[in-house]
Amino acid sequence: xxxxxxxxxxxxxxxxxxxxxxxxxxxxxxxxxxxxxxxxxxxxxxxxxxxxxxxxxxxxxxxxxxxxxxxxxxxxxxxxxxxxxxxxxxxxxxxxxxxxxxxxxxxxxxxxxxxxxxxxxxxxxxxxxxxxxxxxxxxxxxxxxxxxxxxxxxxxxxxxxxxxxxxxxxxxxxxxxxxxxxxxxxxxxxxxxxxxxxxxxxxxxxxxxxxxxxxxxxxxx
Amino acid sequence: xxxxxxxxxxxxxxxxxxxxxxxxxxxxxxxxxxxxxxxxxxxxxxxxxxxxxxxxxxxxxxxxxxxxxxxxxxxxxxxxxxxxxxxxxxxxxxxxxxxxxxxxxxxxxxxxxxxxxxxxxxxxxxxxxxxxxxxxxxxxxxxxxxxxxxxxxxxxxxxxxxxxxxxxxxxxxxxxxxxxxxxxxxxxxxxxxxxxxxxxxxxxxxxxxxxxxxxxxxxxxxxxxxxxxxxxxxxxxxxxxxxxxxxxxxxxxxxxxxxxxxxxxxxxxxxxxxxxxxxxxxxxxxxxxxxxxxxxxxxxxxxxxxxxxxxxxxxxxxxxxxxxxxxxxxxx
Numbered sequence: 001x002x003x004x005x006x007x008x009x010x011x012x013x014x015x016x017x018x019x020x021x022x023x024x025x026x027x028x029x030x031x032x033x034x035x036x037x038x039x040x041x042x043x044x045x046x047x048x049x050x051x052x053x054x055x056x057x058x059x060x061x062x063x064x065x066x067x068x069x070x071x072x073x074x075x076x077x078x079x080x081x082x083x084x085x086x087x088x089x090x091x092x093x094x095x096x097x098x099x100x101x102x103x104x105x106x107x108x109x110x111x112x113x114x115x116x117x118x119x120x121x122x123x124x125x126x127x128x129x130x131x132x133x134x135x136x137x138x139x140x141x142x143x144x145x146x147x148x149x150x151x152x153x154x155x156x157x158x159x160x161x162x163x164x165x166x167x168x169x170x171x172x173x174x175x176x177x178x179x180x181x182x183x184x185x186x187x188x189x190x191x192x193x194x195x196x197x198x199x200x201x202x203x204x205x206x207x208x209x210x211x212x213x214x215x216x217x218x219x220x221x
Numbered sequence: 222x223x224x225x226x227x228x229x230x231x232x233x234x235x236x237x238x239x240x241x242x243x244x245x246x247x248x249x250x251x252x253x254x255x256x257x258x259x260x261x262x263x264x265x266x267x268x269x270x271x272x273x274x275x276x277x278x279x280x281x282x283x284x285x286x287x288x289x290x291x292x293x294x295x296x297x298x299x300x301x302x303x304x305x306x307x308x309x310x311x312x313x314x315x316x317x318x319x320x321x322x323x324x325x326x327x328x329x330x331x332x333x334x335x336x337x338x339x340x341x342x343x344x345x346x347x348x349x350x351x352x353x354x355x356x357x358x359x360x361x362x363x364x365x366x367x368x369x370x371x372x373x374x375x376x377x378x379x380x381x382x383x384x385x386x387x388x389x390x391x392x393x394x395x396x397x398x399x400x401x402x403x404x405x406x407x408x409x410x411x412x413x414x415x416x417x418x419x420x421x422x423x424x425x426x427x428x429x430x431x432x433x434x435x436x437x438x439x440x441x442x443x444x445x446x447x448x449x450x451x452x453x454x455x456x457x458x459x460x461x462x463x464x465x466x467x468x469x470x471x472x473x474x475x476x477x478x479x480x481x482x483x484x485x486x487x488x489x490x491x492x493x494x495x496x497x498x499x500x501x502x503x504x505x506x507x508x509x510x511x512x513x514x515x516x517x518x519x520x521x522x523x524x525x526x527x528x529x530x531x532x533x534x535x536x537x538x539x540x541x542x543x544x545x546x547x548x549x550x551x552x553x
Contacts, residue, residue, distance in 0.1 A: 011467070012523065013471065013498070014498035014500065015527055017498075021465070048241075050244060051466040051468050052465065053465040053490050054463035055463050058465065058466025058468070060468065134489075137361065165338040181360070198351050
């Protein structure tokens with residue numbers, strides 16, 4: 001079977017990690033290939049943690065168990081054989097209270113996009129999203145699939161404390177803050193679901209590859 | 222039990238870190254100087270992975286309610302046990318009721334040499350493991366003692382010591398700790414660095430500056446990262462990067478051109494170009510390097526990085542041998 005994508009660029013990240021990176025732009029098809037690579041390398045001896053990024057993958061390894069050159073050769077050999085359909089995410093519905101104190105930036109997003117706040121909510125909740133990766137904070141999902149017309153730049157001044165469970169838009173991505181943290185995304189709503197619970201198994205609600213739908217619980221404009 | 226009478230600027234329960242959860246955004250955390258915590262643990266007969274305290278800038282006071290044994294590694298901040306000086310990388314018996322005091326970083330008598338110290342107590346600090354680790358995740362607020370930095374009045378339980386009563390009471394002994402090599406006529410601490418994935422995106426002039434500058438560690442540094450000030454590093458052209466994995470030691474360059482070296486509590490993915498990565502064998506130096514201190518970044522290749530790591534493992538093996546000869550339990 002020939003590969004659908006050119007080989008990733010490989011570069012060591014220090015003496016015990018390797019970056020595998022695809023050429024931009026990021027697409028869901030490429031991301032699925034990244035997840036397939038993640039699933040494969042987890043089985044390899046000497047590989048520690050496997051961290052999908054946006055259009056890339058970082059893995060840690062024990063250089064005593066496997067030499068970096070051998071590891072790179074193995075990635076190149078495995079890449080064309082990967083089956084990108086291997087990951088089937090779950091569908092997760094996320095109830096959102098849009099606007100008002102839960103989404104203080106809804107009006108700003110409406111102003112930027114030229115839509116009414118109600119229309120921003122309608123379009124945001126009409127879409128189906130895919131979790132590309134979890135990073136930044138425990139359980140923070142970077143999702144693709146935002147309708148392009150809703151893309152809004154991050155706030156010029158990031159908030160020092162975004163409330164936990166806030167739903168935001170950052171550029172062309174949407175996501176949910178699992179915990180109180182500093183953040184620059186435009187906040188349009190809040191969910192009642194816990195995104196991160198360290199005592200739960202698994203500790204995060206979302207996983208890479210999951211599909212997400214936002215369900216309107218209430219709207220305040 | 223031990224009682225925190227003063228936590229100092231920042232003290233938290235840390236072990237060797239929380240591994241295996243990066244893919245859901247959970248940072249490894251743990252002691253920023255793994256080598257120091259390992260040495261301190263071995264000196265009191267603990268397994269390498271036992272939880273200890275990471276103390277920032279001294280100013281810490283701890284009273285012990287039970288007979289035990291302690292070891293400090295890193296800077297000692299003129300530590301005294303009931304007034305008697307003790308030294309880093311020494312194994313010290315403690316009687317119930319005694320108090321350990323570390324001077325503040327700016328107190329008279331303090332050497333102002335380091336930034337952090339690690340305290341191990343026989344049996345380790347007995348907090349419940351969360352996701353496989355007793356480390357405190359300060360940002361996410363879980364693990365360690367109630368998911369937070371220690372406060373005055375906190376009481377910490379100790380695990381069962383591997384040492385017997387006679388060993389706990391044995392007179393103090395020490396070992397030679399690791400030292401940083403500054404180089405002749407050089408006060409800047411040298412960190413060895415491998416070029417990062419985005420190294421080539423920087424200008425030739427920036428490459429030269431990266432290796433020649435004496436970088437200052439600013440007061441904005443914390444467990445997430447050491448922020449450096451010095452020459453401005455520039456990319457050939459600015460282009461947005463997609464989120465990509467970062468590990469402790471990664472040197473990111475934000476648009477300000479002032480590098481940040483990520484530490485254990487850093488976020489798991491980042492979007493700034495990675496000009497280099499500090500090798501694993503040198504991360505401990507960064508964890509101990511004082512604020513306002515100077516760093517020098519030295520380019521090495523993969524072979525040198527691996528040899529430095531192997532050298533550190535040989536040192537740890539020697540330590541284990543020496544302690545075994547003294548009748549201490551082997552590292553586990």
